[in-house]
Amino acid sequence: MARPIELIPLVCLNCSTPIPAGKDEMAWVCAQCGQGMALDVQKGLTPLPVHYAKGIQPGRRGKPYWVADGQVNLQREVYRSSGKSAQEAVQFWSSPRSFLIPAYSLPQEDLLAQTTRFLLQPPALISGPRAQFEPVTLSMEDIQPVAEFIVMAIEASRKDMLKDIRFSLDLPLPSLWILP
Numbered sequence: 820m821a822r823p824i825e826l827i828p829l830v831c832l833n834c835s836t837p838i839p840a841g842k843d844e845m846a847w848v849c850a851q852c853g854q855g856m857a858l859d860v861q862k863g864l865t866p867l868p869v870h871y872a873k874g875i876q877p878g879r880r881g882k883p884y885w886v887a888d889g890q891v892n893l894q895r896e897v898y899r900s901s902g903k904s905a906q907e908a909v910q911f912w913s914s915p916r917s918f919l920i921p922a923y924s925l926p927q928e929d930l931l932a933q934t935t936r937f938l939l940q941p942p943a944l945i946s947g948p949r950a951q952f953e954p955v956t957l958s959m960e961d962i963q964p965v966a967e968f969i970v971m972a973i974e975a976s977r978k979d980m981l982k983d984i985r986f987s988l989d990l991p992l993p994s995l996w997i998l999p
């Protein structure tokens with residue numbers, strides 16, 4: 820469904836510089852002072868920590884990712900267990916896991932594939948200089964459902980006969996990382 824163009828008059832929380840907010844954008848960095856901000860459905864514009872990773876080529880735009888360490892508490896029930904899968908699941912979720920969720924526009928299947936890849940093989944997040952980045956179009960509110968879907972997908976893909984799964988996922992407020 821086509822949405823009407825919304826013009827949101829936004830100004831920087833820190834220095835009051837107007838922020839040219841594009842349609843569907845959810846987070847920004849002030850061009851003047853570097854303050855990060857996100858649009859929160861309930862609270863309006865809120866401060867957002869923004870980090871830049873090393874390796875973004877000069878003149879290129881980086882890709883924004885929502886990043887939060889999620890703690891999963893999991894109960895899985897299987898029809899038939901290989902033993903190993905249950906152990907792997909407990910082991911994998913025994914400590915918080917870094918969820919890196921693409922915040923820029925990309926097809927849903929790519930978003931899920933990318934998030935899964937980074938969850939299983941987290942990239943080293945090493946800080947680099949500030950850079951431009953692609954528009955942030957995934958809202959903070961969408962992080963939880965995406966992350967929960969990924970947990971389900973990972974557990975369903977284990978090599979046993981999954982019957983039922985119950986889990987809770989605690990995600991703290993995310994920060995935004997700009998990756999190459």
Ligand SMILES: [Zn+2]
Nearest residue numbers: 831834849852
């Ligand atoms: Zn500012």
